[in-house]
Amino acid sequence: MGVSSRSWGKTPFGKEVMLFTLENSAGCKARISTYGGTLTGLEIPVDGTVSGKMLDVVLGFDSLQEYAADGNYMGATVGRVAGRISNASFELNGQKFQLDSNEGPNHLHGGRNGFNRQVWEVAAVGDKQDTPSLTLSLLSLHLEGGYPGNLKVEATFTLSGTSLRIIYRATSDQPTPLNITAHPYFNLNGNGRKINNHQLKIFSTKSTTFDEALIPDGKIVEISGTEADFIDFTPLGTNEQDRFYVLENEREELIPAAIARCEESGLELEVCTNQLGVQLYTADGIANESPGKNGIQYGPRCGFCIEPMGYPDAVNKPEFPSVILRPGEKYNHSTEYRFRRIS
Structure with missing residues (x-):
């Protein structure tokens, strides 16, 4: 229990990447790569006991x-800005900023070399048996991807x-602009099988409307x-979903956003965020026979994403709450993924 690490190879540019494993006294394991600040694995006891069957509930490689x-x-x-920015600008x-166009004419999830393509530094390790943690840091330089300002970011993962x-x-x-999100694909069946049998509750009856792009x-x-x-x-059935749901969170406190459950595994996931x-995405864009973990092939609806974030394209929609971070301000985004047996 605690935190362990190993070298996971090098990027094409020769930068070494580390893979960390967090394991706590409840029997949970989380694996985090310094490449992209990526959650590569999350093992949860299916029967609620430390020595019981484990299920890796996130997709990956x-x-x-x-x-x-x-x-x-x-x-x-994902960052600096999650979601889409119209016309990549x-x-x-009073100054116009041109960003990477990496989805047609638009900008998606921070562009071609967003946070997901960076090798993060290790800032701190909390080697506690009950609450192991890892903090990664990143310096995003002025005009990187087209964004203004030298931005210092920290990501802390705690089990x-x-x-x-x-x-x-x-x-x-x-x-x-700053609108970070975590982008794990969850599957409470395991092994990337279709998520159609999952049930979902989102604490919202309001959504943004959007065009064909x-x-x-x-x-x-x-x-x-x-x-x-x-x-x-x-x-979840077979209806495609890629939609932003508005939460009633005026004070930006940690509140329940969504609950997903799977009767087959008996697991329930509650997502809480400030x-x-x-953004709900049901992975309909994943290509058939895409390679995944342990020789498993992924395809459409192999997982679902619940991405906590500010409003997409808020930089071009003055009617939306601002996502601009200014000097002297501190950005603080907190999200918890809480797993339990279905009661």
């Missing part, structure tokens, strides 16, 4: 090389009981009674 080639942000820390204080907490903190020397149009609508309504436990919303 066996090697660093596969993560380096991945285009689906498997388990990665924005104006701030406590059968929960994983991730806290992102950041400061900048210039005003800059999934760019928000600035409107927020009621979705009660539609196929996007998960206010009560509803099977962010203003969550």
